[in-house]
Amino acid sequence: MRPVRTALACALLGTLTLAACGRTDAPSAPGAAPSTSQAPAPSAGAAGFPVTVQAGNGPVTIAAKPTKIISLSASHTETLFAIGAGPQVVAVDDQSNHPAEAPKTDLSGFKPNAEAIIAKSPDLVVLSNDIDGIVGALTKVGVPVLLEPAATKFDEVYDEIADLGAATGNGAKAAELAQGMKGRIDAIAAAAPKDKKLSYYHELDSTPYSVTSSTFLGQVYGLFGLTNIADKAPDPAGGYPKLSSEFVVKADPDLIFLGDTKCCGQSKATLAKRPGWAGLSAIKNDRVVPLDDDIASRWGPRVVDLVKVVGEAVQKAAG
Numbered sequence: 539m540r541p542v543r544t545a546l547a548c549a550l551l552g553t554l555t556l557a558a559c560g561r562t563d564a565p566s567a568p569g570a571a572p573s574t575s576q577a578p579a580p581s582a583g584a585a586g587f588p589v590t591v592q593a594g595n596g597p598v599t600i601a602a603k604p605t606k607i608i609s610l611s612a613s614h615t616e617t618l619f620a621i622g623a624g625p626q627v628v629a630v631d632d633q634s635n636h637p638a639e640a641p642k643t644d645l646s647g648f649k650p651n652a653e654a655i656i657a658k659s660p661d662l663v664v665l666s667n668d669i670d671g672i673v674g675a676l677t678k679v680g681v682p683v684l685l686e687p688a689a690t691k692f693d694e695v696y697d698e699i700a701d702l703g704a705a706t707g708n709g710a711k712a713a714e715l716a717q718g719m720k721g722r723i724d725a726i727a728a729a730a731p732k733d734k735k736l737s738y739y740h741e742l743d744s745t746p747y748s749v750t751s752s753t754f755l756g757q758v759y760g761l762f763g764l765t766n767i768a769d770k771a772p773d774p775a776g777g778y779p780k781l782s783s784e785f786v787v788k789a790d791p792d793l794i795f796l797g798d799t800k801c802c803g804q805s806k807a808t809l810a811k812r813p814g815w816a817g818l819s820a821i822k823n824d825r826v827v828p829l830d831d832d833i834a835s836r837w838g839p840r841v842v843d844l845v846k847v848v849g850e851a852v853q854k855a856a857g
Contacts, residue, residue, distance in 0.1 A: 594685035603707040604662035610647035611666040616838035623706040689837040726849040731856040732763030739791040794820040797834040
């Protein structure tokens with residue numbers, strides 16, 4: 539696992555309408571120490587306990603297979619259920635809306651309440667941000683905590699899946715999931731044409747905030763050789779620049795991906811009503827791609843679905 543990163547992107551975008559942060563786990567700001575592709579091996583077999591996992595908060599030892607897991611991260615909730623740890627999960631945060639059977643509560647990953655978490659007597663808490671010293675508060679009373687920060691590259695996604703597998707006694711299923719995801723993503727990317735030099739704009743919200751190529755989302759698009767118009771914008775937020783309408787109009791992207799369809803009701807029709815946008819190539823050529831806000835702002839198993847949508851859009855645009 540990686541060192542802890544700050545949640546600058548969510549802190550900044552959380553004050554706005556936020557497609558990606560206000561409702562889900564948007565990627566944290568990049569800029570911290572580089573990651574490693576392989577997680578250190580746990581101290582015991584993947585299905586045996588005690589086990590020690592190297593998380594963002596250092597080595598975490600879990601004495602026995604957890605049966606009362608709390609997830610305070612929508613991305614990690616999806617992963618826990620995908621690796622077969624769903625029956626071990628007793629509570630998830632208020633943003634964890636997938637899968638439907640996840641035991642959603644009013645617990646918050648953005649404003650964690652140590653007392654409310656402790657009251658549920660968890661034997662493992664999984665989260666993606668150490669806000670208000672929540673990791674220390676829980677560790678102090680003997681609750682094992684896995685801090686698994688927002689991924690900024692695919693290797694980190696697979697690494698976190700392995701961590702959660704080891705921590706919950708579902709290592710084999712976790713390895714199978716990660717291998718399957720990687721295979722599908724590589725196949726989709728390999729099948730897409732990359733010689734058309736297509737440009738794109740990804741919209742986080744209608745302000746509009748976007749993402750650069752340094753972010754996890756930016757790397758998803760990078761699989762297809764797309765040029766990100768936001769890379770040339772001033773970027774004080776470290777990967778999440780706020781663009782002006784004029785900037786987007788001047789850049790005239792070939793493709794527009796909307797990550798704010800559910801939160802903000804954005805569509806090709808609403809974009810066309812913005813000053814100067816009706817003439818954009820993406821709008822005139824019907825290359826505005828609506829995304830599921832949740833899938834587009836999480837780095838769990840459903841990132842494969844996002845890659846598939848982007849791949850299909852690239853195939854259509856290059857056809």
